[in-house]
Amino acid sequence: MKKLLRTLAAAGTIVLAFAGSAAADHTVKVGVIAPFSGPFAIWGKQFKNAVEVYVAQNGKKAGTHTVEFIYKDSGGPNPSGTKSLAQELIVRDKVDYLGGFVFTPNALSVAPLIQKAKVPTVIFNAATSIIVKKSDYFVRPSFSLWQVTVPMAEWAWKQGIKTAVIAVTDYGPGNDAEVAFRTTFEKLGGKVLDAIRMPLSTTDFGPFMQRIKDKNPNAVFVFLPAGPPSFAFVKSYNENGMKAQGIQFLGTGEMDETTLDALGDAALGLTTAYHYSGAHDSDKNRAFLKTLEEISPGAAANLASVGAYDGAHVLYQMIKAVGSDRTKAVAAVKGMAWESPRGPVSLDPDTRHIIQNVYIRRVAKDENGKLINQEFDIIRKAVPDLGLPN
Numbered sequence: 001m002k003k004l005l006r007t008l009a010a011a012g013t014i015v016l017a018f019a020g021s022a023a024a025d026h027t028v029k030v031g032v033i034a035p036f037s038g039p040f041a042i043w044g045k046q047f048k049n050a051v052e053v054y055v056a057q058n059g060k061k062a063g064t065h066t067v068e069f070i071y072k073d074s075g076g077p078n079p080s081g082t083k084s085l086a087q088e089l090i091v092r093d094k095v096d097y098l099g100g101f102v103f104t105p106n107a108l109s110v111a112p113l114i115q116k117a118k119v120p121t122v123i124f125n126a127a128t129s130i131i132v133k134k135s136d137y138f139v140r141p142s143f144s145l146w147q148v149t150v151p152m153a154e155w156a157w158k159q160g161i162k163t164a165v166i167a168v169t170d171y172g173p174g175n176d177a178e179v180a181f182r183t184t185f186e187k188l189g190g191k192v193l194d195a196i197r198m199p200l201s202t203t204d205f206g207p208f209m210q211r212i213k214d215k216n217p218n219a220v221f222v223f224l225p226a227g228p229p230s231f232a233f234v235k236s237y238n239e240n241g242m243k244a245q246g247i248q249f250l251g252t253g254e255m256d257e258t259t260l261d262a263l264g265d266a267a268l269g270l271t272t273a274y275h276y277s278g279a280h281d282s283d284k285n286r287a288f289l290k291t292l293e294e295i296s297p298g299a300a301a302n303l304a305s306v307g308a309y310d311g312a313h314v315l316y317q318m319i320k321a322v323g324s325d326r327t328k329a330v331a332a333v334k335g336m337a338w339e340s341p342r343g344p345v346s347l348d349p350d351t352r353h354i355i356q357n358v359y360i361r362r363v364a365k366d367e368n369g370k371l372i373n374q375e376f377d378i379i380r381k382a383v384p385d386l387g388l389p390n
């Protein structure tokens, strides 16, 4: 068939008779924008590995269409560069879909563009609630800070934690995390003794540790983007005797599995609420880890891995259902449910954001002595984005 099409096309015959089948069986391009260089380059690597795991397990075809991924390097938080890359992917590379996006400002920068060009865009990470409201073409199978922080605050209160200091990176997701924690904790009767907003560029957390220690709270609730900021903060927490002073660490994604080894035993017992642990106990996760090990020996599975793997799944389902008929793609996946390596999930038909379990985890050692995030409680099942009014 392909040979016949080629022959006819070569003869200058435009193959109207075959146009239907040609349209039904063609390559659909997906542009993936993420950091592949700079301090956050691990994100791009984790995204790409996870997409490759998905392709290895499911094949290169979504239904009758071959899927081609084109990767572009945004560096770190870089809204104007990200917007240019998206433009280039849409206009020059003629992609039908976009994916990726670690940082909230980067995701927000493409909203007007994807709305106008009608490009379904699957967010693999960026986690400020408002993003999905900025374009009907966004679908977010990652998580939001509201989604994981409300359960964290509820759990903290249940443990008898009565006072807290909040310390967050001062931009979209940090601000969401602060409001979500404060609102929930105070409603239950907890007291927030201080709220610290730290610049994204901070690398020296010593002064913030002192400010937290001076307040002597039962716990410090933290959000920092996974990567060098979260790593440096946790290291500083460990080195400043906070645990010994009885200030419990509460966070979300700060115990990123790609940094646990480097944090070492000092991280043991630190508690976070999240939608995925690399050590999630399920066959689906074990299959994910097995293929990941084949593709990238020694690589750890973390939040980026599960966001990209499920992102690839959503993209495949859209492409399978509608090919390049992109105005229908988002509708095709609204309400869709599937089993992820993180557990059972679905896409909220109203918000286009993922509904998922939120687990409480603490850093522990597995049977081989490797540091893991051990899930020990499902604090809440089937949680929607609690930051979006329904």
Ligand code: PHB
Binding pocket: 102, 103, 104, 105, 125, 126, 127, 128, 173, 224, 225, 226, 253
């Ligand atoms: C975000 O910018 O939305 C973001 C970045 C890194 C994270 C979480 C959220 O680990």
